[in-house]
Amino acid sequence: MHNIPGTLYVVATPIGNLEDITLRALSTLKEVDLILCEDTRTTKKLLDRYSINKPTMSYHSHSKLSREKDIIGKLEDGKNLALVSDAGTPSISDPGALLVRHIREQLPEARIIPIPGPSALITALSASGFDTSSFTFLGFLPHKKGRETLFKEITLSDRTVVFYESTHRIMKTLASLKECLEEGRKIALGRELTKKFEEIVSGTATELELYLTTQPEKTKGEFVVLVEAR
Ligand code: SAM
Numbered sequence: 001m002h003n004i005p006g007t008l009y010v011v012a013t014p015i016g017n018l019e020d021i022t023l024r025a026l027s028t029l030k031e032v033d034l035i036l037c038e039d040t041r042t043t044k045k046l047l048d049r050y051s052i053n054k055p056t057m058s059y060h061s062h063s064k065l066s067r068e069k070d071i072i073g074k075l076e077d078g079k080n081l082a083l084v085s086d087a088g089t090p091s092i093s094d095p096g097a098l099l100v101r102h103i104r105e106q107l108p109e110a111r112i113i114p115i116p117g118p119s120a121l122i123t124a125l126s127a128s129g130f131d132t133s134s135f136t137f138l139g140f141l142p143h144k145k146g147r148e149t150l151f152k153e154i155t156l157s158d159r160t161v162v163f164y165e166s167t168h169r170i171m172k173t174l175a176s177l178k179e180c181l182e183e184g185r186k187i188a189l190g191r192e193l194t195k196k197f198e199e200i201v202s203g204t205a206t207e208l209e210l211y212l213t214t215q216p217e218k219t220k221g222e223f224v225v226l227v228e229a230r
Contacts, residue, residue, distance in 0.1 A: 005110040006033070006079040008103060010096060012089040012117025016195035018049050025115045026050055029082055036071065038085040038095050046084075059083065061095050068102055075103065075110045082115075089119040093139045093164055121162050124190030124224035127200050130160045131229050138163040141173065155180045158230050165223040171212065173225065178205035181227070190224040197221060 009028045014020040029035060029052050036059040037043040043056060059067060074081060083090050083099065090096035103110055125132050136159050141150055154161045154177070165173050170189075177187060181204075188202040199218065201211060212219050 004078060005107055006075045006077070006081060007111040007113055008075060008100070009080070009082045009113050009115050010090050010100065011082045011084050011115040012119065013043070013046055013084050013087065015087045015118045015120050015123060015193060016198075018046060020118050020194055021046070021050075022115065022117050025117055026052070028115050029054065029084075031080070032082040033079040034074065034081050036081055036083045036099075038090075042086045043084055059095060059099065063095070068099060071099065072103060072107055075107055087118075087120070089117065092119055092121070118194070120164065120190070120193060120222070120224050123193050124188070124200070124226060125160070125162055128160075128188040128190070128226045129202065130186075130188060130226055132160065135160040135162055137161075140164050140166075143169075147176075151176050151180045154227050155182075156230065157227070160229050161227040163225050165225050167220050167223070170219055170223050170225075171209070174205055174209045174212070177227065178209060181205055185230070186228040188226040188228075190226070191218065192221040193224070195221070 009032060011025050011028055013025065032054065035043065035054050035056045037056050038060045040056045040058050047054065059071065071081065083096055085094035085096065088094065091100060100112055103112060121137055125135060136157060138150060138161060141147060141163055184204060186202055187205055187208055188200060189208060191199045201208065203211065
């Protein structure tokens, strides 16, 4: 075994626009021995764009424990690794958090260095106009168990609430918000941020429901939902 373990760099990548990558992220991706990717094909587009030719290996939410052991073994051997997800910051509603925790537990001598960059929740919050001094981030809402309880929490929250939503569930979520939020309470939707059809709209649940029902093409894409504090 090598005496000095390698470093794991947790590298944020663009959430759409490939130009949203830091110089430090690029130099890190160029210098490491191996890049761990949520989906190697997605990351290849980014690497090709910046002419980075490095070996990649998949690490995602269904990766087995043996893959994790393999990764920790590489760090023990002194290899430097970068961890990226398909978009944004790894570990934030994305693979990575568990790997980082296990490396901290099993190989505490290894350095874990975050390379900060885009995250959809911060991007949306920054342009929402809502109170950003404190907020609650809920990740993805559960589809069934615990969903109603969360809507109650959102309704009672005296902080801005931010969560991720998919094209398939955005209308259902708006309908639930319409049911539970008091009249006049504002919601903002950040859709396709940094991409061609980027849009940030705000209004009451009723207004946004009407807006999307009359323009169904606007229900497509990726969403960040923000609910104004009570
Ligand atoms: N780790 C990522 C981050 O730091 O933003 C989040 C990954 S999570 C699996 C993907 C979700 O983030 C999408 O379903 C969507 O809710 C949100 N998201 C990612 N990119 C987005 C974008 N360009 N515009 C709006 N929402 C986005």
